Amino acid sequence: MGGANFMTPAIELAAESPRLEMLRARLKSIGLVPCDVREEPSEFEPILIDLRSASPEHIKLVYQQALQCVRRPFVLIGPDIPARLDDAILLSDETELGLLPGKLAAYYRCANTEREAALRLASVQSLTGTAPKALKQTRPSLLVVGGSSVRFLALQASLKANNIDVVAAFTVPTALDYLAKKDFSAVLISLDETGDNTVAESILSANTVSSLSRPLFVVRHDDTQICAEDNIILSQATEIFDGDRSLDSVAEDLVWQIFRHHSSKPMTPDQSDEPKVHDKLTGLFTRDFLEHHLQQQMTESHSVFLPLAFMTLTINSRGDENATARRCLLTITKRLQTLLRQTDLAARLDWTTIGFSLRRTAYTDAARLAERCSSAIAELGLPNSVSFAWRICEKRNTHTAKSLIGATMAARQIRGTIAAQKRGHVSLKKPFLNRC
Numbered sequence: 001m002g003g004a005n006f007m008t009p010a011i012e013l014a015a016e017s018p019r020l021e022m023l024r025a026r027l028k029s030i031g032l033v034p035c036d037v038r039e040e041p042s043e044f045e046p047i048l049i050d051l052r053s054a055s056p057e058h059i060k061l062v063y064q065q066a067l068q069c070v071r072r073p074f075v076l077i078g079p080d081i082p083a084r085l086d087d088a089i090l091l092s093d094e095t096e097l098g099l100l101p102g103k104l105a106a107y108y109r110c111a112n113t114e115r116e117a118a119l120r121l122a123s124v125q126s127l128t129g130t131a132p133k134a135l136k137q138t139r140p141s142l143l144v145v146g147g148s149s150v151r152f153l154a155l156q157a158s159l160k161a162n163n164i165d166v167v168a169a170f171t172v173p174t175a176l177d178y179l180a181k182k183d184f185s186a187v188l189i190s191l192d193e194t195g196d197n198t199v200a201e202s203i204l205s206a207n208t209v210s211s212l213s214r215p216l217f218v219v220r221h222d223d224t225q226i227c228a229e230d231n232i233i234l235s236q237a238t239e240i241f242d243g244d245r246s247l248d249s250v251a252e253d254l255v256w257q258i259f260r261h262h263s264s265k266p267m268t269p270d271q272s273d274e275p276k277v278h279d280k281l282t283g284l285f286t287r288d289f290l291e292h293h294l295q296q297q298m299t300e301s302h303s304v305f306l307p308l309a310f311m312t313l314t315i316n317s318r319g320d321e322n323a324t325a326r327r328c329l330l331t332i333t334k335r336l337q338t339l340l341r342q343t344d345l346a347a348r349l350d351w352t353t354i355g356f357s358l359r360r361t362a363y364t365d366a367a368r369l370a371e372r373c374s375s376a377i378a379e380l381g382l383p384n385s386v387s388f389a390w391r392i393c394e395k396r397n398t399h400t401a402k403s404l405i406g407a408t409m410a411a412r413q414i415r416g417t418i419a420a421q422k423r424g425h426v427s428l429k430k431p432f433l434n435r436c
Helices: 019-029 056-067 094-128 150-161 172-181 198-205 228-236 247-263 287-304 323-337 363-378 401-410 418-423
Strands: 010-014 033-035 047-050 074-077 089-091 141-145 165-169 186-191 216-220 239-242 308-317 344-350 353-359 386-394 414-417
Touching (some): 010 019, 019 047, 019 094, 047 056, 089 094, 094 287, 141 172, 150 165, 150 247, 165 172, 216 228, 216 247, 239 247, 287 308, 287 344, 287 353, 287 401, 308 323, 308 363, 308 401, 323 344, 323 353, 323 386, 353 363, 353 401, 386 401
Parallel strands (some): 010 047, 141 186, 186 216, 216 239
Antiparallel strands (some): 308 353, 308 386, 344 353, 386 414
């Protein structure tokens, strides 16, 4: 994480001297902006409580905010964690502060996912005029990457016994293939006692796990040799579990976290039978639902000063008035659904165009998502007559949902035939994409 800038959120620091000065200096060194504790908390901004030196008034204030369900990260440093703060970000001591930026990023990803889940249910009720029906419940699925110790295999068996679908990958191609074909509830990585974490490090170096916004759980042992690559894994982890605890204890905590994150996933189109919501031809959301939900997202985006981007993908085919493109649309949509983050909403705009609402996503991040999707489309083996084009616009305060979709549809296209993509001649570079 680089140096602090005007977009870096402040982090309140509850501590007393001499640890106050030490913690403030360390927070600045990792790019955070420490400040004094405020009487009125700022939504989503973190507060760090040093349990060794924080005053009783600070501890009382934190309890009051927790009991009032204030939506912000509580970061606790110290060995003895108070009760009723189980969802806090826990650091054993100040030496783990280097993990804090990654842990905060994981917190915000989870909070973003939970907020989108609630917003989608509200959009269904608002659009249809009726309360949404109970969503179809699915079985949690877990991708286990690397780790071959007897203890870790026993942990996987315990998870299976708790009705979790566990899929193990011991090579990089296998893990990437699984991630491309299935939407797992979470990913579990063991920092093996042997230090052989090559598969896990390769997966994360490809930015696959973090870009798909899946929860990442790490089992770590105290005697494991931690290298720079392992620190990258730890910094991206949603939760880190102590592998030296009893097997039953680790399994119990893992099961709870997996079910918790699985149940908070946003509604998918196939979980609704409403014709206004679910486009059964493609398995995506309908355009009516997209427009209605996009307006709710834009209102929220404006209130919390966070970005939102809209993206479209248009499929064309030469010489047959797009008949081949229409036949390929279903194949393409199935592939793209495995690449989208849980908070991305895709809908069929017409028979050759898909629209994507990307909450809390800046223009450049949307461009990277388009690049990843382009590479996946090129690998589908589609006819060479088929081409595709992306358009991306970032929301402005003057936009409505309809005008943002219209502005995106009118933006300049990035074109590329399937054959050109296979040869690596097409790349989505920022200068060719329009900011609207």
